[in-house]
Amino acid sequence: MAKATLGIIGGSGLYDLPGLQDVRELDVATPWGEPSAPLKEGRIGATRIVFLPRHGIGHRFSPSDIDYRANIDALKRAGVTDLVSLSACGSYREDLPPGMFVLVDQFIDRTFRRESSFFGAGCVAHVAFSDPVAPNLVARLAKAAAEENLAHIVGGTYVCMEGPQFSTRAESSAYKAMGASVVGMTNMPEAKLAREAEISYATVAMVTDYDAWRPQEAGVEVSSILEVMRANVAAAGRLVARLAAEFPEEREACPVGSDRALDYAILTPPDFRDPALMAKLEAIASRVL
Template sequence: MSQWTLGIIGGSGLYQLDGLANVRRERIETPWGEASDLLTFGELHGVPLVFLPRHGQGHRLPPAAIPFRANIAALKQAGCTDILSISACGSLREELPPGHFVMVDQYVDRTEGRERSFFGPGCVAHVPMAKPVCSRLSRLAAEAGEAAGIALTPRGTYLAMEGPQFSTRAESELYRQWGMDVIGMTNMPEARLAREAELPYASIAMVTDYDCWREHTHSVDAALVLEVMRSNTVKVRQLLDRLVLAMSEQARMPGPDGIETVLDTAIITPPSARDPEMVRRLAAIAGRVLG
């Protein structure tokens, strides 16, 4: 029976997981440097988990300084089969109030200057991103949230902004006109890199505020975000408990979206033209296809 190993990337307010068995912490070196922090290994309901705080303990790293490539590579090297991203976000919809959860299924990426790919000169790959999240993991997480009594929307589009400042009101209104549902600073290029590493990825966006488009309410600020995050963190731990319990009761089979084999048709540089040094680095995340 195949075994799940769930990687969990914790966002603002979620810097550790309690209640794990057989806990150990380890630093994993990757060809792209060190991850945001030590990885915490443990078990819940018999399922191996690997936890990584995206911003580091103490929230040391702003969004643009997060070592996204190292984070995904470290989780891949740690043996994760799937990644669940947990992050705070602002709402761009009246029907998504603070405290509400959204299972992201689409992205619009407005980040700037971040390294978006493991591949590059010497070995080129183009992975499909039409469906940027894993439908199975998203469904399991949504079912777990609903079972825990959490107000949750099973689909939504996430606008990834550069930050670290929050939006202007004009920007917030523009994103609403575009049809965006929530806004955050960290899911991109994280989701892109997980796809290149052939890791099924799902994202729980926890609403902390209404961004700044509601003129009659207080505009978003860090203090408001942290206040709501405290209650959201309690909810997400309840969701995780039910999610992992569901995983413990079923074998892990290859997912329905073909994510685990996406590199079979994505690498277009023939072996004879590949840069050996690039191939050596890529072995950490693409060794299955590069040999």
């Protein structure tokens, strides 16, 4: 079994990782572009951790401008086996108030401006994605949240909208009626790319506000969510510290196959594969190529 390395992607408000020790910066080059920021490698206890602020230092990248392929490729090159996305989100449910952590198990992808696959013309691949998060990783997060007395639920559907504008009331009401739990702007195509890279992935959707479906309230504004965001960031630091304290040394086999997603995914025979694309896939798919 491979050694386990825990990756953490920090969303809005989370540009550093409290408690990370023996930190060094990693400038990782990728064939897809530059990641949002240099990776920060360190440890919490005995667990090796690699941290990446999704929006860059100083929140320079909007959700549509993030180079998701570069981010995931860089994390893969750094040895990340398990990846936790910490993401601010809006709630579609009264029982998911600001401050609640939702360990989502499904996604609805409504993005349209983003590259969503490492594969394409010259090497076609189709990975299984019916179960988009890694159950073992979610279970560890749930245990850590319970031990830290953090308000959380296990399960829920995350709608990923393009942004950067917040939802209209019609959009918010429509997704609420569909049964979605939360809405954000960043977990797609991030989760899809992590699956292609055979990285086990889980999301901690940190509720900052109710979305625009409540007619008695004003619409969502950044000024109204900053205080909640700060509290969520502090709680997220505790969650990661507890998760790291009990994280296994060896990578666990994933029940939904996220660690072997490419076993039967590539359809293009070797003689028909584009050499230039093959070179770009070196880190992502070297296990099967």
